[in-house]
Amino acid sequence: SAVISQKPSRDICQRGTSLTIQCQVDSQVTMMFWYRQQPGQSLTLIATANQGSEATYESGFVIDKFPISRPNLTFSTLTVSNMSPEDSSIYLCSVKPSAYPGELFFGEGSRLTVL
Amino acid sequence: GENVEQHPSTLSVQEGDSAVIKCTYSDSASNYFPWYKQELGKRPQLIIDIRSNVGEKKDQRIAVTLNKTAKHFSLHITETQPEDSAVYFCAGGISGSARQLTFGSGTQLTVLP
Numbered sequence: 001s002a003v004i005s006q007k008p009s010r011d012i013c014q015r016g017t018s019l020t021i022q023c024q025v026d027s028q029v030t031m032m033f034w035y036r037q038q039p040g041q042s043l044t045l046i047a048t049a050n051q052g053s054e055a056t057y058e059s060g061f062v063i064d065k066f067p068i069s070r071p072n073l074t075f076s077t078l079t080v081s082n083m084s085p086e087d088s089s090i091y092l093c094s095v096k097p098s099a100y101p102g103e104l105f106f107g108e109g110s111r112l113t114v115l
Numbered sequence: 116g117e118n119v120e121q122h123p124s125t126l127s128v129q130e131g132d133s134a135v136i137k138c139t140y141s142d143s144a145s146n147y148f149p150w151y152k153q154e155l156g157k158r159p160q161l162i163i164d165i166r167s168n169v170g171e172k173k174d175q176r177i178a179v180t181l182n183k184t185a186k187h188f189s190l191h192i193t194e195t196q197p198e199d200s201a202v203y204f205c206a207g208g209i210s211g212s213a214r215q216l217t218f219g220s221g222t223q224l225t226v227l228p
Contacts, residue, residue, distance in 0.1 A: 042218045104216055
């Protein structure tokens with residue numbers, strides 16, 4: 001399996017500010033993703049983090065709001081920009097190691113509360 | 116794209132009884148159907164998965180069945196225990212594909228002692 005570390009694990013932020021979440025994986029993975037889980041809800045894919053190129057965003061998510069970096073095969077960041085209370089959510093990094101076809105592993109998540 | 120529907124949204128059972136959670140999917144190209152368990156405040160973790168070349172898979176008290184014709188799959192937990200209490204998510208997708216899994220809406224399972 002893959003070991004995924006996310007930072008911060010939780011934060012309380014002020015409206016209008018931005019926060020960057022980091023995701024570190026213990027092995028090189030080709031496929032890396034960012035999910036959002038709103039309170040009591042399911043997992044919604046924000047984007048696929050592509051190494052060396054711009055992330056691929058899902059419908060309803062845009063780069064200006066959720067810029068993503070992927071400088072190498074073990075690390076990615078997600079920034080939540082100009083936050084509002086509606087952005088209060090858990091943000092999860094996930095990876096799909098090639099050794100486990102189809103299987104998705106998740107980080108512990110970053111719980112953001114926007115006041 | 117894929118659409119996965121999950122029922123029920125909440126389920127309460129007595130300890131020792133069985134629990135069944137059902138999901139349907141829309142895309143006949145999907146061939147990989149995992150189930151994730153998420154305990155309160157924890158990450159989702161894979162508990163069992165099934166691929167479309169089999170109809171049933173068991174792992175101790177957990178089993179998953181798949182009906183490709185009807186495009187539905189189910190999670191069965193037997194002899195439930197309080198530690199089975201969690202939110203369970205089904206998902207569907209194509210194994211090895213860049214296309215991501217689509218998750219169901221989740222089922223809050225409560226096992227009453």
